[in-house]
Amino acid sequence: MSELKKAVILLSGGLDSSTCAAIALSQGFELYGISFRYGQRHSIELEASKNIAKKMGFIRHEIVDIDLRAFGGSALTADIDVPKNRSEDEMDVEIPITYVPARNTIFLSFSLAYAETIGSKDIFIGVNAVDYSGYPDCRPDYIKSFQNMANLATKAGVEDSSALQIHTPLIDLTKAKIIQTGLALGVDYGLTISCYDPDAQGKSCGCCDSCALRLKGFKDAGSADPIEYVKK
Amino acid sequence: MSELKKAVILLSGGLDSSTCAAIALSQGFELYGISFRYGQRHSIELEASKNIAKKMGFIRHEIVDIDLRAFGGSALTADIDVPKNRSEDEMDVEIPITYVPARNTIFLSFSLAYAETIGSKDIFIGVNAVDYSGYPDCRPDYIKSFQNMANLATKAGVEDSSALQIHTPLIDLTKAKIIQTGLALGVDYGLTISCYDPDAQGKSCGCCDSCALRLKGFKDAGSADPIEYVKK
Numbered sequence: 001m002s003e004l005k006k007a008v009i010l011l012s013g014g015l016d017s018s019t020c021a022a023i024a025l026s027q028g029f030e031l032y033g034i035s036f037r038y039g040q041r042h043s044i045e046l047e048a049s050k051n052i053a054k055k056m057g058f059i060r061h062e063i064v065d066i067d068l069r070a071f072g073g074s075a076l077t078a079d080i081d082v083p084k085n086r087s088e089d090e091m092d093v094e095i096p097i098t099y100v101p102a103r104n105t106i107f108l109s110f111s112l113a114y115a116e117t118i119g120s121k122d123i124f125i126g127v128n129a130v131d132y133s134g135y136p137d138c139r140p141d142y143i144k145s146f147q148n149m150a151n152l153a154t155k156a157g158v159e160d161s162s163a164l165q166i167h168t169p170l171i172d173l174t175k176a177k178i179i180q181t182g183l184a185l186g187v188d189y190g191l192t193i194s195c196y197d198p199d200a201q202g203k204s205c206g207c208c209d210s211c212a213l214r215l216k217g218f219k220d221a222g223s224a225d226p227i228e229y230v231k232k
Numbered sequence: 233m234s235e236l237k238k239a240v241i242l243l244s245g246g247l248d249s250s251t252c253a254a255i256a257l258s259q260g261f262e263l264y265g266i267s268f269r270y271g272q273r274h275s276i277e278l279e280a281s282k283n284i285a286k287k288m289g290f291i292r293h294e295i296v297d298i299d300l301r302a303f304g305g306s307a308l309t310a311d312i313d314v315p316k317n318r319s320e321d322e323m324d325v326e327i328p329i330t331y332v333p334a335r336n337t338i339f340l341s342f343s344l345a346y347a348e349t350i351g352s353k354d355i356f357i358g359v360n361a362v363d364y365s366g367y368p369d370c371r372p373d374y375i376k377s378f379q380n381m382a383n384l385a386t387k388a389g390v391e392d393s394s395a396l397q398i399h400t401p402l403i404d405l406t407k408a409k410i411i412q413t414g415l416a417l418g419v420d421y422g423l424t425i426s427c428y429d430p431d432a433q434g435k436s437c438g439c440c441d442s443c444a445l446r447l448k449g450f451k452d453a454g455s456a457d458p459i460e461y462v463k464k
Contacts, residue, residue, distance in 0.1 A: 101349050
């Protein structure tokens with residue numbers, strides 16, 4: 001009997017990372033989730049990540065506490081208003097205000113530690129270069145350079161310099177294509193949350209950049225978004 | 233009047249990082265320290281890092297909480313005995329038991345976030361490839377690849393792909409040479425701590441690998457180590 005390969009999945013509770021997990025599962029990996037409590041203003045996405053991990057049969061799911069607030073500087077962690085009701089042109093700024101300094105680098109570094117600990121050589125991250133072109137750490141060149149570095153950083157890499165792979169199955173997909181892929185793999189998007197600014201009951205606002213992208217994605221995919229919105 | 237350049241200094245409370253800070257200071261940088269509370273079994277090294285930052289006139293010193301214990305796997309964070317009284321041959325194993333998975337990668341990632349937040353493009357880390365040849369993440373190739381990645385990860389790197397530099401002034405120095413350099417720059421080594429297993433009063437054990445390297449370094453440098461030992 002061949003042993004299943006272990007994959008570390010960065011799980012945010014959002015649509016992309018859930019789809020990413022479904023893809024890893026369809027490729028025959030056992031799923032080991034990692035999520036981060038990083039001073040988000042709401043913890044609803046961590047609840048979502050737990051529900052997703054449970055529903056999708058993750059072997060383990062680690063929630064790691066890290067404090068990015070010490071460094072300030074982003075609408076997702078500091079007391080700055082999340083932009084609302086922006087046009088696509090307005091969203092297409094060079095670096096969005098919701099950018100967190102070095103966030104993906106920190107997340108991937110912890111994922112690397114986790115992978116090394118459990119003996120996994122495969123990390124899945126749902127970054128996307130289409131809708132998040134403004135984030136430097138969502139670009140393919142960045143991911144490739146992280147992988148190079150990771151292979152030099154670890155025991156696994158000392159033994160085999162191409163041992164560790166960072167998988168980015170969504171990197172070139174539109175939001176509509178991501179949703180179609182996930183639906184075909186049976187992802188329950190009703191468990192996911194994308195909103196930057198949900199209300200106290202966890203309902204998505206429907207007008208932040210992330211809600212706008214999600215709603216447009218479902219529309220373009222010809223499907224209905226199963227989650228509830230305050231307004232859409 | 234020209235503005236001083238800001239440097240982020242990874243400060244462990246040990247001999248190497250303190251020397252590294254003194255070198256950055258001698259090169260005209262303003263010092264911004266970053267230290268980590270990462271499930272060490274003793275907090276004496278954080279106290280040492282605070283004292284060093286104060287003595288050396290750091291502008292700021294951030295202590296970041298991170299929990300590596302979730303990932304297990306090292307004598308420095310888990311309940312495994314620290315090896316004692318080993319010969320140099322015994323120490324020269326491929327990967328020491330005191331290796332923490334991806335530790336330097338995690339530390340450098342936070343330093344990168346800090347650097348980006350304060351507008352610094354210079355990170356100093358006291359890694360050493362001579363005495364720590366067993367740690368994959370102390371090798372020059374690793375540091376270079378982290379720098380490449382960091383320049384692709386950040387706003388600074390988007391504007392100038394060689395903007396950010398990881399400085400490793402100790403990488404090729406013997407412990408004796410590090411000590412001589414630090415003494416010439418006025419480092420107060422009495423404030424530093426290197427021991428993997430100090431006693432309750434903070435006295436160094438004198439027989440773990442780190443104490444052994446330190447004591448040999450002072451001996452080879454022809455100088456007396458100002459700290460107290462239980463036994464040496």
